[in-house]
Amino acid sequence: MNHRGEFIWYQIGYVWAAVAAVVILLIAVGRYFSRRTLRVVTTLIALTGVITLAAWGQTTHRHFTAAFVDGAGNASDFFFAPLYALVPDRRPWPDDISVAAFGLVLVVLYWLLEGWSARFEPPTVHVDDDTNAADIVKEMQFRLPAVLVHRPSVVPGGAGSDTMAAVVAESQVPGAGLYAQLVRLAGAVWPRPPGFVVKVREEKPPASACVRPGRHVTVDVRDARTQQSRMVRTLCCGKEDVAERVAGFAARTVFAADVNTPRWSVGSFDGEDLAAYLMAQQMTANPCSSAEAGRLRDRKAELLDHAVRNSPGAGVTRYELALLRDLQGNHVAALHLHAVNCVQYPRFHRVRYRLAMSLEMVAGLDLASLWTRCAPDERVHLARMLRQCGLPERGFDPILDEALCMHPLGGSHARHLRRHMLVLAQRQFRRYRRTVGFWFLLGRCLAHRDQRGDLRPMLLPIRQARVARRRQLTGAKTAEALTAVRLAVLAGQWADIRRQIDRFSPDGGSGVRGWRWSWVALYNAACLHAVVVGAAATLDAPARASTGLPTGRQLTARAVALLQAVVDDRDCEMERPYDWISVDPDLRSLAAEPAFVTFLHSQHDRDYPATRVRDEG
Known part of the structure; x- marks a missing residue:
């Protein structure tokens, strides 16, 4: 108010705008974050408000308490000014009543906000x-x-x-x-x-006999x-x-x-x-050998398979079963499970990565024999799921349509299907790379509250968050390069293969320069080198010399060095790396290399020390 006790209307607008901005901010925090975050933000806003009101009252009082009371009185007068206009004499309330009423309004608003935010808390x-x-x-x-x-x-x-x-x-x-x-x-x-x-x-x-x-x-x-x-x-x-x-x-x-x-x-x-x-989580017996671990995985897979067959919405259980199928060597079944998950749960972004990896692995195997061993209804359902994931629709590519329904699968049709599967895998990897980008991730977490867990690595200190984001990107980047190498092998583009090897070599290629490698990126780079070893082994000596690739022994040494870095990484999620490295189809071409065999034996002794002790005894 001015010196005649009249309201200054632009100051009334400031007070109402400040209250409205605070309410909108707290509503957004209560909607997208937890109540603990809401209380922290409310406390910070309350402290800022106390300091602001005390500064407002400093014009007439030097003492902090008196200045705060005076500033709060002015704010409450301006807040209730539209109500004063309804009174004939338009006299404001006394300061103590006005401040008490203003504080009560704020408490009630916060109580309603807490109740609204509690609806989004875990029950x-x-x-x-x-x-x-x-x-x-x-x-x-x-x-x-x-x-x-x-x-x-x-x-x-x-x-x-x-x-x-x-x-x-x-x-x-x-x-x-x-x-x-x-x-x-x-x-x-x-x-x-x-x-x-x-x-x-x-x-x-009940007494019924069929129960x-x-x-x-x-x-x-x-x-x-x-x-x-x-x-x-x-x-x-x-x-x-x-x-x-x-x-x-x-x-x-x-x-x-x-x-x-x-x-x-x-x-x-x-x-x-x-x-x-x-x-299945409770089956945590400590196996003494790889054979015993395999039997334990078989029991888990049998248990999960029965549940998945009877449960159409089993997302995470289907994912775990697909990982077990990969460990059992049934990669087509794993591809089928990941494709169903990707269709049912488009925001399950990790399954998109595994779908692309399964496409890449199956395309690198003997696709004709794998496709022939599948049951007809399973092939039809898998083809329908892959079309929904991104394969061309029926009628767009007649050769692909024939390959998906052909039994047995011919050589030219198998090559055509393999190329389409690799293109789809590359497309899924690119989409996954976009989803782990910071701005896309931030928008996704704000739009969907159930996706907030993906934002946790980004809430670390700036340097750690940057490293976490780059480590995620390197894994997707090397996986996409692995698919590109598979496509280049099909097309015979050895110059592109040599360029990819130079980019992702363990000696610090240009593709990862200045980046801290994640263990997933290290593993994918090792698979990339192994794929090149297998492709170069099919060439005769003159053709091999014309490609300009390193020797098979050099590529194997690089792959083994990368795998050793994987198992030594403190963030590696593999419980027993031997179980997956020994059956990974991308590493199958290294099975006859002495350096890789020595590495496998050493890793087996590390993962199953009881077997080593029994052999030594």
Whole structure:
């Protein structure tokens, strides 16, 4: 107000604009970030507001408290000025009432904002103890928090890194004292995230002869506030997996209601795939030999395969099964699983990388024999999935149409199909490179809350975030170069192959100069050298000399040096590198090279030391 007590309307506009800007900012933070971030931002804005109001009141008071009170009074007067216009005499309220009312309005607005932001928090789960199946409930209270969906590994035989979905158990303050009562009262008044109550009841199996033997359990997942049932289902479980089946169904219901959970982690309608995923994670016996590890993978694959066949929406479980199929040497089955995942979950970007790698690996094998061994219905479904992923549609390329339905696959048709698969792989790698770019990643995380986990490496300090982003890009860059080498081998363009080898040599090629190599990039570069070794071995001596390529021994030494750098990298996700390196089709051309054989034996002894001790004994 001026010296006559009249309002200055442009200052009223400033106050309302500042309040509106703060509200819009907090709404955006509450929508796209967690409540913890919202509280941190609110605290910073509150401190900035206190300093600003104190500076506003410094014109009449030198003491900080008096200046703040005076500034807050001026701000509250300007905020309520439109209401004063409704009063005939247009006199403002006293400063203490005006400041109190202004503060109350801000508190109520923040309370509403907390309640709105709590809707986007991960829901909590409470397991009801009032049941006739106490043994199931007791074990499920242990199993349910163990349903953790990890970000899957980028290569077969790897371990997941970050947790993408988890069940949050409801926490209660124990005791009946005054503090516990006050905390419970505050929790009842203050907004909380959505919650669920899981009720379990064991049913008597019906007398019908066609009913599968086992325990029949009814699971009722209810809303914790309204006590309305969200999902009820009676599960017929075996005596050994009843707790896992119940936990998988409850976790699936919770994940479906959580906007922070990626859709590929939700699972199928009955949670059978999540239950199989949980049981496969529990198969963590320490194998003493590669043969024992293979039998363990076979049991996991059998368990996951049954769940995937009965669960059309099993995204992460299907991905894990595809990695196991690669380790078993069934690369066409892995390609089929990745293609289905890529069609069902377009934002599952890691599966796009694995789809491109599977296309590249299958194209490098004996495609005619692999295509012939596939069942006719499997070939038809795989061709349909690949068309949806980017292969030319029916009628666009008649030779490709004949190759996809031909049995057996002819030589010229196999070459044509191989070229199309490599072009599709190269296109998928380029698309993956765009998705890991910073600005695309930032926009994707702001548009989809369930994609925020991909932004975590970028929230590190500037130098570390830059290194993390470059390491991601180098992996995609070398994979794309590997596909380009495959295409160049088909076309006989040895000059392009020589240029790619020079770019991605372990001695510091131009393609990675100034970049810190990720272990994925090192592995892809080793596969690139191995592919060139296999392609050069098919040439006679004069043709080999005309290509200008390094000798096979030199290329093998480079590949082994890169693989050694992979297994020595502290960030390597492969649990036992020998398991995948020994069966990788891209490295098959090195199987007869002494340097590679020596490396494999050494790595086998490192991954399975018990075998070495037994042999030495």
